[in-house]
Amino acid sequence: MPDLTPQPPLLIGEAHGRETVPLRNLPPGITAVTLPRITKDSDDTIRVRVPRDRRRRVSPRQVDLVADHPVSPYDPPPTLTTRQLIKVLQTKTAKRWPTIQADLGDNAWQIVADLIRCGAVILRCDVVNATGYSPRSWTLTRSWAELAEDKLAELQGRQHPEDLHRELLDIMSGIPELAHEHALLATTPPGRVLKIPEDTATRAEDWRVYEIAIRAAGVWWPAQGAPRKITAKELAGRSLRDTKSAWTPARQQAFSNLIGIPFDQAVDKADTELRIRGPLQWRVGTVIADAAACHPWLALPARGVRALGMISCDARGVFLVENEDTFEQVCKIPEIADTWLCIWGKGYATDGLAEFLRGLDGLPLAAWGDLDAHGIRIIGNLADRIGRPVTPVAMSVDLYRGGTKYRQEPTKLKENRKLAAQLACDGIEALRDLAEEIARTDGHGCEQETLYDEVLPALPGLLKAVHVSGSS
Incomplete structure (x- = not known):
């Protein structure tokens, strides 16, 4: 299991969003x-x-x-x-x-x-x-x-480790996709305690996390021929005999590492708030996650960011993408996905995403949003919350003028025109001309997905310019 480059841990502190209260005689730290x-x-x-x-x-x-x-x-x-x-x-x-x-x-x-x-x-x-x-x-x-x-x-142990070891081998028997993992466990016999194979694809450090990943994969792989995608609760019920068993971030990541598919793509009704692709390794609880090796991306629930620990990242910068489909298209561009840390966070940034980005303050941050009032506001909101500049890309007035405007109810148009007019005065400076144009055209907006032909071929060059300006 590879070591992570030693860095200060980036776990989100429990003091986030609170205010210090001066009390006497508090212990150090x-x-x-x-x-x-x-x-x-x-x-x-x-x-x-x-x-x-x-x-x-x-x-x-x-x-x-x-x-x-x-x-x-x-x-x-x-x-x-x-x-x-x-x-x-x-x-x-x-x-x-x-x-x-x-x-x-x-x-x-x-x-x-x-x-x-x-x-x-x-x-x-x-x-x-x-x-x-x-x-x-x-x-x-x-x-x-x-x-x-x-x-x-882990601490309380198992009464019969040999029986559990044999049970997991039986679960993996006959499943071709688990043959390598079966061989690894077979050559790692239990002693007084159960041992995780050194080269396990789960990259788990706790036996219980490893066990759950194996049990879940033993149910998931045979179910792939079915016309319906298995749900997260169904997978827990069939593999662990408990639909209420929590899919913690560590368990999700160990299972995803084992099957080679992000959790939110493997099962239905997954609670995903954050998708990441790029040159970054981190610990999700006690499981190592590799955002470069996870295809097409690393998926985490919002609470997964709360389990963030040691991190290693050599990306050129961070690229935040507003829409899900657009994020998928960006991940297919090697010049970007191999060198930039690409993130999709469902529109307005959660507290977890904001804290995560604060921890990467040495990297330039770029963002591509919808060409509408809320797309502008999302980027400005993020810049305010993390306290550092965000460079918009592919959000020019020319693109907006030539783009397809989506349909909106009259009341929504009125609200968005009003918001755009406000942002033209006090929004993020780089997008005030766009906000002014949106207000002038009665609040109409243009979504990212309609601009692929114009933007995707030029996107590597646009991000290169952000990297160069951020390095100078």
Whole structure:
């Protein structure tokens, strides 16, 4: 299994969207932040609001204690015993402070501080006399919650490893597409514990993740002759006998690595929020994902970005594409897909995508959107949220004038004309002339898909110009 180039971990911090609260005597490496309030804007952008009083001051009654630095998705404190680690991972929703003290013993506070610093738990506290605090309960962080079930299976072990080893071999027998994986497991006999084959295509590090990928592939491959695509829940029910079993990002990626197809293409009704193609490797939980080797792309749910850990990327830049079909066309252009990190994120950027792009701040960022008011606003919204320039490509006035305008209801046209007029004054500067033209033509818009003949042949050159200007 290849090593990733050492880089600072880019895990999205639990403090995202919150505000720091100054409290006395916090342990090193820990900060207090306001409790999150999730809201959705009119354009469906999800935001985390900071609670304030009528005078706009932050004066919370409760806070969360979190790590004040980026952390790895899963890296337990070395001082934690196996028994204590199991107790931590068994947290379902929340665990109250008296129970935590009973589980961890006399050193409970020091252990909890270590767990907060390594990104394992969030400790909720009551604020006492404005600057003091009293622990109430903890919850697992997003990344630890995603991995908890698989890590518990590893720690608690299996009563009969030989039987499980034989069962997985039987599942793969007779499936030609799994013959190589069958041979790898056959030459990796179990001892007291089950061992993952070194060269497994799953690229998993936890046995439970590996096992689920094998079981799912054993159901998925024989079902490929059916006229209907198998659903994600159906696959879980048939392979794991539990339709409610979670397709965590790590499980999705291990399965996708094994069958060589993105999860959202392999199954129906997959929760995909992000597609990536290009020269990048990262850890999705505890599974290595390669956005260059995944064909046609690497697919992740939004929560998958929350499990982002170590990353290695040597792309020329990041290219964000607004529409799904357009993203597929871009991925077919080797001059772009082999050198640029291409991303489709479903229109307005999610918090996860915005944080991901912030972590790649050393790379120039280009975007191609629809030639309409919302396409302009999407790019401006992204630039504001990540705090860095975004260069629009293939969004000129000439292309707009020659493009096919899509049909809109009169009320929508009026709204889009009004938005375009506003963006012509205070929108992203590079697109103000386009916004002005859209407002002048009563709000009509032109979608990317109708401009393929004009744009796709020229796109490598347009991105080369962005790379050169970003490097100078």
